Amino acid sequence: MLRIEHVTVSFGAHRALDDVSLAVADHEIVSVLGPSGSGKSTLLRVVAGLQNPSAGSVFLADRNQHGVPPHRRGVGLMFQDHALFPQKDVAGNVAFGLRMRREPRHRIAGKVAGLLSLVGLPDAGPRPIAELSGGEQQRIALARALAPEPRLLMLDEPLGQLDRTLRERLVTELRQLFVRLGTTVLAVTHDQGEAFALADRVVIMRDGRIAQDGSPQDVWQHPGSEFVARFLGFANVARAKITAGVAHTPWGPVAVPGAPDGEHPPDGEHPADGEYPVLIRPGDVRLDPDGPIDATVAARTFRGDQVTLHLTPESGPPIECSVPLDSAPSPGEGVRVCLTTAQALPE
Amino acid sequence: MISDPAGAIRRAALLALPVGFLGVFFAYPVASIVGLGLAHGVPDLGQFRGILWFTVWQAAVSTALTLALALPGAYVFARLDFPGKSLLRAIVTVPFVLPTVVVGAAFLALVGPDGLLGIRLDRSVPAILVAHVFFNYAVVVRVVGGLWSHLDPRQEEAAQLLGASRVRAWIAVTLPALAPAIGAAALLVFLFTFTSFGIVQILGGPRFATVEVEIYRQTAQLLDLRAAAALSMLQFAVVSVLLLGQAWLGRRRESMLSLVAASSAVRRPRGKGWFVLAANLVVMLVLLVTPLAVLVVRSFADGLGAYRALGQNDVRSTLFVPARDAIGWSLAYGSAATVIALVVGGLAAAAMTRRAGRLTRAIDGLLMLPLGVSAVTVGFGFLVTLDTPPLDLRSSPLLVPLAQALVAVPFVVRTVLPVLRAVDARLREAAAVLGASPWRVWREVDLPIAWRALLVAAGFAFAISLGEFGATVFIARPDTPTVPVAIFRLLGRPGELNYGQAMALSTILMVLCAGSLLALERVRLGRSAEF
Secondary structure, eight states: OEEEEEEEEEETTEEEEEEEEEEEOTTOEEEEEOOTTSSHHHHHHHHHTSSOOSEEEEEETTEEOTTOOGGGSOEEEEOTTOOOOTTSBHHHHHHHHHHHTTOOHHHHHHHHHHHHHHTTOTTOTTOBGGGOOHHHHHHHHHHHHHTTOOSEEEEESTTTTSOHHHHHHHHHHHHHHHHHHTOOEEEEESOHHHHHHHOSEEEEEETTEEEEEEOHHHHHHSOSSHHHHHHTTOOOEEEEEEETTEEEETTEEEEOOSOTTSSOOOTTOOOOSEEEEEEOOGGGEEEOTTOSEEEEEEEEEEETTEEEEEEEESSSSOEEEEEEGGGOOOTTOEEEEEEOBOEEOOO | OOOOHHHHHHHHHHHHHHHHHHIIIIIHHHHHHHHHHHTTSOOOOGGGHHHHHHHHHHHHHHHHHHHHHHHHHHHHHHHBOOTTHHHHHHHHHHHHHSOHHHHHHHHHHHHSTTOTTSOOOTTSHHHHHHHHHHHHHHHHHHHHHHHHTTBOHHHHHHHHHTTOOHHHHIIIIIHHHHHHHHHHHHHHHHHHHHTOOHHHHHHSTTTOOOHHHHHHIIIIISOOHHHHHHHHHHHHHHHHHHHHHHHHHHHHHTSOOOBOOGGGTOBOOOTHHHHHHHHHHHHHIIIIIHHHHHHHHHHTTTTTHHHHHTTOOOTTOSSSSOHHHHHHHHHHHHHHHHHHHHHHHHHHHHHTSSOOHHHHHHHHHHHHHHHHSOHHHHHHHHHHHTTSTTSOOTTOTTHHHHHHHHHHHHHHHHHHHHHHHHSOHHHHHHHHHTTOOHHHHIIIIIHHHHHHHHHHHHHHHHHHHHHOOTTHHHHSOTTSOOHHHHHHHHHTSOSHHHHHHHHHHHHHHHHHHHHHHHHHHHHHHHHOOOO
């Protein structure tokens, strides 16, 4: 459906996108994930035709989009802050794309009603935009973007401004809806939870380049670099020298079972010796009275039934570990820690 | 931002008409005047040194007086909440849309021969200065008060909490934020008073003349086109410098300030606040309302006699037609000028919505030039240039509306452009992605938001066209005078009846201008949520 080939966008000396290539297949849901300023919104604007690339091409259904203005591209874009038309009511917003396609009035009315039911606001048609809550605005923006049945729907931080509980509910709803409608979706977000819950495939961007591209599970299990690991929220990342399957980390030696290329290694195979960034997942950090590392609890972050402990070891950088709420030590307490396995990351 | 060649072509197409209009009806006539002035070498400007000096110092004093009286007024409108505020705001704005001829006539009724005050102050500098303050009070209130009302009062409060006294807090926080607006307002007032024509022409008598008045005298009375051309150039040079200064201040004014909705910054007056309010009300009453009231009273001095006389065509009449006909001509010319100004100004504003490129800024400045270049010069230029085919417009009924539109276009652009620029660019992008062509985007997104500004601009353009005097007095044909031209001619004739008719016509013109303004003020206040 969508093919982006070697697209570069320069603003003066700054490259918002730097030789980016990406393809989205029909009915695929792809999330582009990255910190703010990584170029992900620019990517959507290039596909929509709102921003011309300095180099490279965009293909939609194998047609080069060079010189095609936004209104002839047949893509949908849901804006970060929704950009609903304030002077039109809800129905007027949803109907806009249909009117632009010159659909007959009675068909428009029917479709608008259908879309409003689809997003769960069947009676909202005559309401003014200013009266809508954030969640309702998001739903209306979605209905408006879906109305002209775009061949590719793009979402820019679709749930960005909503509160946490609403976000978690809506992201599941969105995925179910897109799967049911068979919509091809390219979404950008800075929130990994959102990206992983929504997408078939996750693309992680950094400084205008693609840092990793894979299924949510794959990316989560095998971060492609130290940057990706840290961006996904892993704190225990350090450089280590690996010899014969043992990483010599600042916290001491830790076993490394896998290969650094992100592939599942055959049993018993170790990464080649050398220096790598290594990741120790919070679950691989165990509180163990006989553990080799002495540490103090610096702070605790509550995550429901689990608590993330921020530990200051006697030597080496801080360590994070995850423990059940009822057995969590208090800040200031001394603990002993054991690191069970490390994961070598590609450079 | 869409950086596409098609967009650039579209903008160029939109700009073609405004640029062409300005080229033919502004640049060409003004350039011809310059050519005329230089044809036989640079004329001796030394003889006009006195006039230039008077023009400069009366403008400076007028500006200082206006700021002194109107800045407290700006505070009252920006920060105090009191009953009848919106009505008062409208009343304060009325003098600015009044024709300068009416302002002159009103002060004549107050301090002229048989004036209501019983003291003769016409043909004196104080009358000119006070009339200038009367005319420009609204400029300061609107420009400074407009920004002031949106300044976040919490900044001043924060300064007070950090230990500054109220005065210190104002000087440290509010004044610097207001300074560019005050500068811009002062420049505008200076510009208007520097090029003042109608007021000085009527109140100054033969002794006092601004450059603008002298241009008119040299042309219309002494038939010395060279001297007039030289004076036009002189004025053009001064005005260009002022406009450059204004553009510079305008850019600074657009710099980031913490702005809030005006409604969140107003308070009911408390304690000394009531005193400030009362003092300002007295100033507005004496300065702004009295002259207009006197004008109306004088027009009824002879019962309805003066009004009846407007319909008669006396053989000894100053005009070739009944004075009443002037009203019809004014309305017709004004309507045509409004349409022209809206089309030209609206297209220019639409093309310049995107702040892009040096070219856009240059055209932006070019569009403002007619605001400062003397209307008399423009009228004079029309006379000199538009008399040969294919541009022989001498006998065309469009000649007067074209000149009036030229004066009104800057107001249209200045009213519409900020509103268009405030439209969220993402709304346009959203419409485009949903399949709207650039023209549909404009119709669906920009127009619904900008139509109110267009309406206000239309009202301004109409009021300005109705009152335009400097250019019209040159080019209106004797048998089709506009109301200001008729008033001026009537005032120039002796006799109680002529004087009464002038007062009556002035009253009618005042009602027309104020009416169109107040009607639009209602549109703006009634329909738009303020932000």
